[in-house]
Amino acid sequence: MSTFEIAGDDFVLDGEPFRILSGAIHYFRVHPDDWADRIRKARLMGLNTIETYVPWNAHEPHPGEWDVSGRLDLARFLRVVTDEGMYAIVRPGPYICAEWDNGGLPAWLFTDPEVGVRRSEPKFVAAVSAYLERVLAIVAPLQLGEGGPVILVQVENEYGAYGDDKEYLRILTDLTRASGIVVPLTTVDQPQDDMLENGSLPDLHKTASFGSRSVERLATLRRHQPTGPLMCSEFWDGWFDNWGAHHHTTPFDQTAADLEALLDAGASVNLYMFHGGTNFGFTNGANDKGVYQPIVTSYDYDAPLDEAGNPTAKYWAFREVLAKFVDLPDEVPPAATPAPSFTAPLTDAVPLLSVADRLGEWTWTDDLPTMDALGHYTGFAIYQTEIDVAEPAVLSIGEVRDRAHVLVGTAHVGTLDRDHHDHAITLAPSRGTLTLLVEDQGRVDYGPRIGEPKGLIGPATLDGEELSRWAVLPVGLESLEPVREAFAPLEKPGLAGPVFARGTFDLAEAADLFLDTSAWGKGVVWINGSNLGRYWTRGPQRTLFVPAAVVAAGANELIVLELDASPSTTITFVEAPSLGHTDF
Numbered sequence: 341m342s343t344f345e346i347a348g349d350d351f352v353l354d355g356e357p358f359r360i361l362s363g364a365i366h367y368f369r370v371h372p373d374d375w376a377d378r379i380r381k382a383r384l385m386g387l388n389t390i391e392t393y394v395p396w397n398a399h400e401p402h403p404g405e406w407d408v409s410g411r412l413d414l415a416r417f418l419r420v421v422t423d424e425g426m427y428a429i430v431r432p433g434p435y436i437c438a439e440w441d442n443g444g445l446p447a448w449l450f451t452d453p454e455v456g457v458r459r460s461e462p463k464f465v466a467a468v469s470a471y472l473e474r475v476l477a478i479v480a481p482l483q484l485g486e487g488g489p490v491i492l493v494q495v496e497n498e499y500g501a502y503g504d505d506k507e508y509l510r511i512l513t514d515l516t517r518a519s520g521i522v523v524p525l526t527t528v529d530q531p532q533d534d535m536l537e538n539g540s541l542p543d544l545h546k547t548a549s550f551g552s553r554s555v556e557r558l559a560t561l562r563r564h565q566p567t568g569p570l571m572c573s574e575f576w577d578g579w580f581d582n583w584g585a586h587h588h589t590t591p592f593d594q595t596a597a598d599l600e601a602l603l604d605a606g607a608s609v610n611l612y613m614f615h616g617g618t619n620f621g622f623t624n625g626a627n628d629k630g631v632y633q634p635i636v637t638s639y640d641y642d643a644p645l646d647e648a649g650n651p652t653a654k655y656w657a658f659r660e661v662l663a664k665f666v667d668l669p670d671e672v673p674p675a676a677t678p679a680p681s682f683t684a685p686l687t688d689a690v691p692l693l694s695v696a697d698r699l700g701e702w703t704w705t706d707d708l709p710t711m712d713a714l715g716h717y718t719g720f721a722i723y724q725t726e727i728d729v730a731e732p733a734v735l736s737i738g739e740v741r742d743r744a745h746v747l748v749g750t751a752h753v754g755t756l757d758r759d760h761h762d763h764a765i766t767l768a769p770s771r772g773t774l775t776l777l778v779e780d781q782g783r784v785d786y787g788p789r790i791g792e793p794k795g796l797i798g799p800a801t802l803d804g805e806e807l808s809r810w811a812v813l814p815v816g817l818e819s820l821e822p823v824r825e826a827f828a829p830l831e832k833p834g835l836a837g838p839v840f841a842r843g844t845f846d847l848a849e850a851a852d853l854f855l856d857t858s859a860w861g862k863g864v865v866w867i868n869g870s871n872l873g874r875y876w877t878r879g880p881q882r883t884l885f886v887p888a889a890v891v892a893a894g895a896n897e898l899i900v901l902e903l904d905a906s907p908s909t910t911i912t913f914v915e916a917p918s919l920g921h922t923d924f
């Protein structure tokens with residue numbers, strides 16, 4: 341039976357000192373058909389371990405529901421890691437940050453305002469206990485000694501950057517042990533004295549997160565973890581992107597030199613990320629340090645393996661560095677080949693508002709409810725009320741989370757954007773139905789705004805008078821069947837949003853594709869019913885990644901929800917991704 345432990349200054353595997361050379365791959369950001377390919381490419385680069393977070397809110401989208409299907413099959417992912425001859429590190433949170441919606445915490449948990457966030461508040465602890473028991477029941481039998489790949493489990497995530505509730509960390513640690521986890525437990529914190537102090541307990545092995553100045557950062561870590569192996573649990577080899585900003589890249593030779601310095605210092609490492617993947621659907625998080633900044637759909641991260649699983653210059657540079665420390669397999673992964681490039685027309689369309697009734701149930705209420713209060717935790721909601729104004733009037737909303745299209749009747753009169761701190765708009769003299777189509781653009785994943793509700797936050801007033809008699813509809817987009825039934829031939833060029841449109845395209849064989857969205861406005865795309873995520877003129881990303889596994893030889897269906905306006909009704913696939921402009 342294999343053993344893994346901490347002894348002296350080392351991790352020890354089967355009695356021998358062992359250096360962890362790990363790379364992060366989030367199973368929930370990669371199509372399951374691609375898991376083995378990505379994991380194998382990690383081994384071919386010289387890594388011996390795969391690290392993943394576990395996103396609680398994806399596994400439990402509503403209280404009591406538990407989803408481990410498809411992209412969420414953690415047990416299967418860990419078995420693929422074993423099959424590829426690698427070890428695994430699991431970081432179940434409950435908070436994971438990760439540029440993931442709400443940092444992985446389920447939004448439904450916070451509809452009760454008494455529930456604490458990331459602290460030893462009894463209601464939060466009760467929910468976390470149930471979650472951890474469930475996840476760790478998957479992980480425990482896949483620990484190394486049991487024939488699985490798991491050698492480390494992390495408690496919380498960068499907790500010292502958020503709180504200092506040691507009782508909370510004690511409860512999580514005891515729960516983890518009580519759930520049968522026997523491998524060493526770690527914590528990770530940014531290498532600052534207060535964070536390393538607040539984020540851990542004496543019986544947890546402290547590690548650090550950073551992407552440069554390794555020697556200095558390891559010295560800081562050493563002050564707080566005087567014994568045992570040094571480990572950088574998140575070596576930031578790239579960075580994430582926000583809509584409206586530039587695409588982040590780091591020079592591969594500089595990043596490789598930083599990695600070499602870390603390994604020269606004798607440390608173990610987890611590359612964050614080895615392969616970032618995609619924020620499919622509505623899974624992206626957001627930042628807010630005074631300005632709300634949602635994360636883009638691609639989680640390419642400028643990682644060694646790109647979003648489509650192809651090796652980059654960084655991959656080859658890291659492989660050369662790793663060759664100085666370990667024996668590498670002879671095999672190397674193939675270089676990227678161009679994806680099929682072609683166009684197809686959008687042929688059918690239907691305005692969102694004309695199918696709204698088929699996508700959810702209306703609720704009538706005098707008080708303005710949040711989306712969360714309606715049990716709707718992602719995507720879109722429609723708010724309607726009747727207005728009658730003879731003079732230009734000011735519509736004012738307490739706060740828009742996160743973007744509202746304002747329509748009177750079917751006429752689009754403006755958009756309120758949270759990232760611009762918009763909260764008021766002038767309405768021309770009008771009479772009829774006022775509609776606000778509100779998009780949750782992703783919940784904040786870092787800092788004090790975690791757990792805040794989405795939708796319209798009141799009061800909503802018209803010339804100072806509070807609006808009431810609201811009809812509110814959570815827009816259900818899990819099935820597009822009601823939209824398909826309503827499509828009619830598209831008879832004019834251009835898409836006047838908010839509108840669904842559809843087209844089909846033929847493929848000789850399934851292949852990874854890059855959908856060029858640069859001619860469209862803002863919206864969401866599905867191919868064969870699979871939600872590929874959001875696009876937006878603001879960029880930086882201009883293409884959406886389509887994994888080969890969601891298309892097939894023959895006819896394929898594309899549905900787009902265009903919210904704004906698109907002069908183009910053409911579907912365009914291009915040979916290579918365009919993640920946008922960089923700042924150098």
Ligand code: GLA
Pocket residue numbers: 436437438439497498549574579580
């Ligand atoms: C921190 C978090 C990660 C991720 C990175 C930035 O290290 O622990 O989850 O958010 O920052 O990509």
